[in-house]
Amino acid sequence: MKNTVLDMAKIAHNIRIDIVKMVHAAGSGHPGGALGIADVMTALYFQHMHIDPERPQMAERDRFVLSAAHMVPVLYATLAERGFFPKSELLTLRQFGSRLQGHTFRNLEIGVETTGGSLGQGISIALGFALAAKLGQREGKPGFHTYCVIGDGESDEGQIWEAALFAAKYKLDNLTVILDRNNIQQSGSGTDIMPLDPVAYKWEAFGWKVFQIDGHDFSQINFALEKAKLVPAKPALIVANTIPGKGVSFMEHNYEWHGKAPNDAEFKQAMKELESR
Amino acid sequence: MSKLMTKKAELKQTTKQPNNSTTETSIRDGFGRGLLKVAKLYPEIVALSADLTESVRMQDFEKKYPEHFFQVGIAEQNMAGIAAGLALSGYIPFIGSFACFQPYRNLDQMRTSICMMNANVKIISSHAGLSYAADGIQVQALEDVGIMRMLPNMTVIVPADAEQAEVLTQEMVKLEGPVYLRLGREQASVLSARKVDSKAEKFPAIEIGKAQMIREGLDITIIACGYMVAKALDAAMELSNQGISAQVINLHTIKPLDTHTILTAAKKTGHVLTVEDHQAAGGMGSAVAELLVQAKDDVKMKILGVGDQFGQTAKTSAELWEAYGLTSKNIVNEAQKLLS
Numbered sequence: 001m002k003n004t005v006l007d008m009a010k011i012a013h014n015i016r017i018d019i020v021k022m023v024h025a026a027g028s029g030h031p032g033g034a035l036g037i038a039d040v041m042t043a044l045y046f047q048h049m050h051i052d053p054e055r056p057q058m059a060e061r062d063r064f065v066l067s068a069a070h071m072v073p074v075l076y077a078t079l080a081e082r083g084f085f086p087k088s089e090l091l092t093l094r095q096f097g098s099r100l101q102g103h104t105f106r107n108l109e110i111g112v113e114t115t116g117g118s119l120g121q122g123i124s125i126a127l128g129f130a131l132a133a134k135l136g137q138r139e140g141k142p143g144f145h146t147y148c149v150i151g152d153g154e155s156d157e158g159q160i161w162e163a164a165l166f167a168a169k170y171k172l173d174n175l176t177v178i179l180d181r182n183n184i185q186q187s188g189s190g191t192d193i194m195p196l197d198p199v200a201y202k203w204e205a206f207g208w209k210v211f212q213i214d215g216h217d218f219s220q221i222n223f224a225l226e227k228a229k230l231v232p233a234k235p236a237l238i239v240a241n242t243i244p245g246k247g248v249s250f251m252e253h254n255y256e257w258h259g260k261a262p263n264d265a266e267f268k269q270a271m272k273e274l275e276s277r
Numbered sequence: 278m279s280k281l282m283t284k285k286a287e288l289k290q291t292t293k294q295p296n297n298s299t300t301e302t303s304i305r306d307g308f309g310r311g312l313l314k315v316a317k318l319y320p321e322i323v324a325l326s327a328d329l330t331e332s333v334r335m336q337d338f339e340k341k342y343p344e345h346f347f348q349v350g351i352a353e354q355n356m357a358g359i360a361a362g363l364a365l366s367g368y369i370p371f372i373g374s375f376a377c378f379q380p381y382r383n384l385d386q387m388r389t390s391i392c393m394m395n396a397n398v399k400i401i402s403s404h405a406g407l408s409y410a411a412d413g414i415q416v417q418a419l420e421d422v423g424i425m426r427m428l429p430n431m432t433v434i435v436p437a438d439a440e441q442a443e444v445l446t447q448e449m450v451k452l453e454g455p456v457y458l459r460l461g462r463e464q465a466s467v468l469s470a471r472k473v474d475s476k477a478e479k480f481p482a483i484e485i486g487k488a489q490m491i492r493e494g495l496d497i498t499i500i501a502c503g504y505m506v507a508k509a510l511d512a513a514m515e516l517s518n519q520g521i522s523a524q525v526i527n528l529h530t531i532k533p534l535d536t537h538t539i540l541t542a543a544k545k546t547g548h549v550l551t552v553e554d555h556q557a558a559g560g561m562g563s564a565v566a567e568l569l570v571q572a573k574d575d576v577k578m579k580i581l582g583v584g585d586q587f588g589q590t591a592k593t594s595a596e597l598w599e600a601y602g603l604t605s606k607n608i609v610n611e612a613q614k615l616l617s
């Protein structure tokens with residue numbers, strides 16, 4: 001799928017509106033990170049990933065793992081926008097009987113690859129996918145690329161670094177991990193909770209090819225995703241510097257919006273801001 | 278059978294030392310053989326080790342299928358997640374570690390990455406229970422069966438000897454979904470080769486989910502798993518000498534429970550004694566008790582296991598089993614108490 005940067009900006013904008021609507025309707029959820037990573041998600045699903053909403057289970061589909069599974073509203077909004085399921089379903093988020101659980105729940109029919117919620121785990125599953133693709137290719141099966149989004153707060157988990165070691169050892173160059181560097185966590189700024197910098201050097205030291213980008217600049221996002229795929233014999237990490245709550249002024253950079261829903265007045269204000277753009 | 282012979286049988290087990298790790302009768306050896314056999318039939322099998330390849334008996338698989346073997350390093354959490362990803366992509370991963378690390382270190386991964394997606398991962402955990410005395414308190418996993426049987430989608434298997442481990446390893450590949458295989462380090466004689474009371478003891482083929490009725494009796498049912506099955510059989514012989522007719526069930530599959538066999542046995546004998554190398558709370562005996570109490574059978578029951586305490590270091594497992602009351606002699610005592 002080929003989209004211009006302008007097309008993608010429009011799509012990301014729609015995704016942001018859906019995120020705010022969904023979380024407001026649900027009365028709970030995680031809008032901050034979801035709004036921040038919307039541009040990267042748009043680039044993945046509308047430009048880079050080999051996927052087909054009509055054949056969501058095709059063997060050669062690229063895999064996407066949302067390791068920071070609380071940001072799931074952005075995944076649902078992106079999948080609906082891409083045609084995996086009707087947009088009308090988005091407002092069932094977090095309701096009894098809904099396919100859209102409060103954190104990711106594996107359901108290939110709607111394009112959700114993994115179950116998550118406990119941080120640090122998705123990246124290991126992504127390694128398993130990447131390893132399976134390598135093995136499969138050796139055995140004559142079609143290959144695929146695996147993408148995984150991890151959070152910077154999530155990087156407090158030791159399992160992230162276990163995964164970093166393994167992916168380098170097994171030269172998983174069919175894996176691209178995007179680190180959503182938004183510097184907020186549940187209880188405060190990332191810098192206060194647990195400093196992560198110099199994060200790019202850390203991943204480089206672990207044997208990864210690292211790209212650092214502005215996570216809201218589509219030319220940078222596209223460039224990094226393309227280059228990351230071509231790196232030989234190494235896994236790639238893209239540090240996407242993002243603004244949490246992006247697009248809603250009072251949510252931007254405010255860790256309090258990591259995990260709460262807007263009330264009716266805040267929702268009105270947020271929609272006014274988003275729709276005026 | 279005379280008391281002397283019982284003592285001899287005990288002696289036979291206690292005098293074997295755990296030093297020679299390649300002796301054929303260690304339960305984990307059966308797993309290693311079973312894995313090699315089943316890998317021939319299922320090319321989608323892969324194995325992952327958290328730096329305990331030989332200890333869990335994966336070294337022959339590694340040699341034979343180097344492309345399908347992955348050394349994860351001492352990273353049980355990552356190993357469980359990678360295995361989930363491989364399983365969701367059509368492979369059948371076996372992940373090996375010690376029971377004191379797996380499930381404890383990676384329980385969250387077992388729950389979220391494996392069980393919630395019903396990922397087809399075979400979890401192999403060795404050195405469970407008091408089966409490795411010398412390493413001491415930390416290594417002696419005594420809660421693992423209780424932990425694992427609570428997880429939805431999980432199957433829990435405890436073989437009683439190497440022969441059973443070999444069969445069950447092959448059988449578990451036919452099951453789609455996660456399986457926990459609890460292995461021990463200590464030597465165990467192969468049960469079906471027992472010649473001590475061959476008229477009374479029968480060894481029907483091992484089948485996952487089907488309890489193995491080894492010895493029939495009328496007065497009391499002794500249900501055991503793992504190393505305790507041999508002790509239960511010795512105890513049943515001794516009870517027989519005393520005029521008590523005990524039957525012995527090898528409950529190698531703790532989940533799903535063979536409710537039919539257990540309920541039938543409980544109804545027949547009215548007395549049930551369970552024996553396990555595990556905490557008395559939460560394990561195999563608890564699973565049996567949950568069944569019996571809810572089936573409202575009028576059954577007198579006793580759960581024999583480790584009583585709310587940790588293990589400790591010793592030269593042999595026999596010393597520990599003695600100290601924690603897990604001997605055929607104590608099984609006899611408990612059976613007598615239950616019947617009195």
